[in-house]
Amino acid sequence: MTSSYQSVILVKRPADNIVPGETFAVKDEGPIPSAHDLEDGSVLFRTHYLSLDPGMRDWLNDDKSYMPPVGLGEVMRGFAGGTVQASRNDKFPVGSYVTGLVGWTEYKICQGDDLQKVEVTTSRGLVDALSAFGEPLLDAIPDRFTYTAISNTVACLVGFTSLTAYIGIIDVAKVKAGDVVVVSGAAGAVGSIAGQIAIIQGATVIGVAGSEEKCRWLKEELGFHQALNYKDPDFAKKFESATPDLIDVFYDNVGGEVLELALSRAKPFSRFAICGGISQVNTTKPVGPSNFMRIVYMRINVQGFLVFDHAKEFPRALKDLSQWVSEGKIKTKETIIRGSIEEAPNALRDVYRGVNTGKFLLEVCTPTEQAS
Ligand SMILES: NC(=O)c1ccc[n+]([C@@H]2O[C@H](COP(=O)([O-])OP(=O)(O)OC[C@H]3O[C@@H](n4cnc5c(N)ncnc54)[C@H](OP(=O)(O)O)[C@@H]3O)[C@@H](O)[C@H]2O)c1
Known part of the structure; x- marks a missing residue:
């Protein structure tokens, strides 16, 4: 395991197509947090998959839309699936599989209320929760969505x-x-x-x-x-x-x-x-x-x-x-590419090039994991 971790931030709003090396930049975030950095109720999330959704392009525009734009210099917003590496929240013990609007980062200290626990079974995995079978945090969703009522939890639904x-x-x-x-x-x-x-x-x-x-x-x-x-x-x-x-x-x-x-x-x-x-x-x-x-x-x-x-x-x-x-009446498919978090901008650009069939995901791997 490397001792520092990276995120991908928005640095320039694209006029038209996303230009990976210009629209986004990789940011070194310093040492990976540990259990000592957690407050009561929080967990350390490690990203394994990023969901790539066409609607994410809209978040790059400085326009009033169904949710606020991602700010320049901010970690790119995005739905992710991963595991809990350290925990001070009984609901999410170490090793739990979780999804949430964590963004394009390898690690994040999250509050439990913005994560959804995924029960991984022999027939359903973390990928399924990011793909066709994701379930929203029902309690967190208002009856009627408005611009002002937006919360990150609600925005997680883009993946569903x-x-x-x-x-x-x-x-x-x-x-x-x-x-x-x-x-x-x-x-x-x-x-x-x-x-x-x-x-x-x-x-x-x-x-x-x-x-x-x-x-x-x-x-x-x-x-x-x-x-x-x-x-x-x-x-x-x-x-x-x-x-x-x-x-x-x-x-x-x-x-x-x-x-x-x-x-x-x-x-x-x-x-x-x-x-x-x-x-x-x-x-x-x-x-x-x-x-x-x-x-x-x-x-x-x-x-x-x-x-x-x-x-x-x-x-x-x-x-x-x-x-x-x-009943076997609905079939699903995922297109999963593997790479480091640096690949996320290329992968998002590829959504608009028709690279995927079914759900498009980036499996975030370290160089060692990629080689294996
Ligand atoms: N209203 C809502 O609440 C809501 C929620 C979630 C998603 N959405 C929207 O649902 C739509 C589908 O989302 P998704 O997640 O299922 O995306 P997706 O279909 O998995 O990914 C994009 C696909 O769109 C096609 N495409 C790309 N550029 C195109 C173009 N210029 N003309 C025609 N097709 C093009 C590509 O396939 P081809 O090879 O066929 O070109 C590509 O694989 C998006 O517009 C998304 O924003 C809406």
Whole structure:
């Protein structure tokens, strides 16, 4: 074990794409804390995994958003999973597996109330808690999310991909049997689960993703009825052919051209659940759909949502999700890269390059661990 530890801090707000060596810098934090540095109730957290989420790009802008921006010079905010190395909190004995909004740092002294204990079993590990099966700290979530009510604990929910998928499909879009549902960003963490939940509801599901391999995975492994590669030169034509009866529901993770295409194929009174807009977050000049008036002509119900606002639905959602997982109706996948904490900026940049299928994680290793 090295005697000092490192963090990654934000040093320059990116105008467009993240530039790893310019946007972020590695900071030497000095000696690793020990049990002597702990106060009553606190624990020493060691990071094993960092969650890489497209929504993190928004935190780099100096804008008013759903939560405050990360300050210049501050450790990059991020959801992490790790172990308790030293403890003065009975709830988290040494060796406990935990998750929380710890940030991009190798070690941190945390207060117990901002960590979630993970019960690791033979079938569920720490990775699962950061991926599809993460459960929020229900008690800490307000009924209604507001900018002023934000706490770091609430922000942990960015990692809870299954809940986001569930709320969007079940509570926002209200998908029912017979619906034609299109999911963009379909091979990602949220999209892959959203599509499977729509299939469970009896819908016909078309996924949109960025490679032939991802499309094959969606159809052959997850049971999507069709999957289309938006990088295919004939994508628009294929999208039209795939939706002869138009679309009842569009679950959108990417915005931009795919949203425009979906609007052009929307049924009257269709429902658009807007979960994210990955294609537009890395630019200072985001483009909206040029056919915006289709919303009027087709009387489309377009609903943006934040999973935080639906806390009251989480117990039902978690019950349904657990049942579907145990019945084998929902499959999950993770793309995990290994590297030191210095790799985190490259990894976040890669989220917007389509490197991942399913949930994207960085396994944080020391050089010795990497060599093994
Ligand atoms: N509303 C909420 O409460 C909430 C909560 C959590 C997440 N979200 C949002 O949900 C969306 C999905 O999140 P996630 O965690 O599941 O991410 P993700 O899909 O695991 O990761 C990003 C994927 O998006 C695709 N992508 C990247 N750039 C793109 C572009 N320019 N155009 C089209 N696709 C692009 C890439 O796959 P391809 O190979 O297919 O391009 C990439 O793998 C994000 O927009 C996120 O912000 C919303």
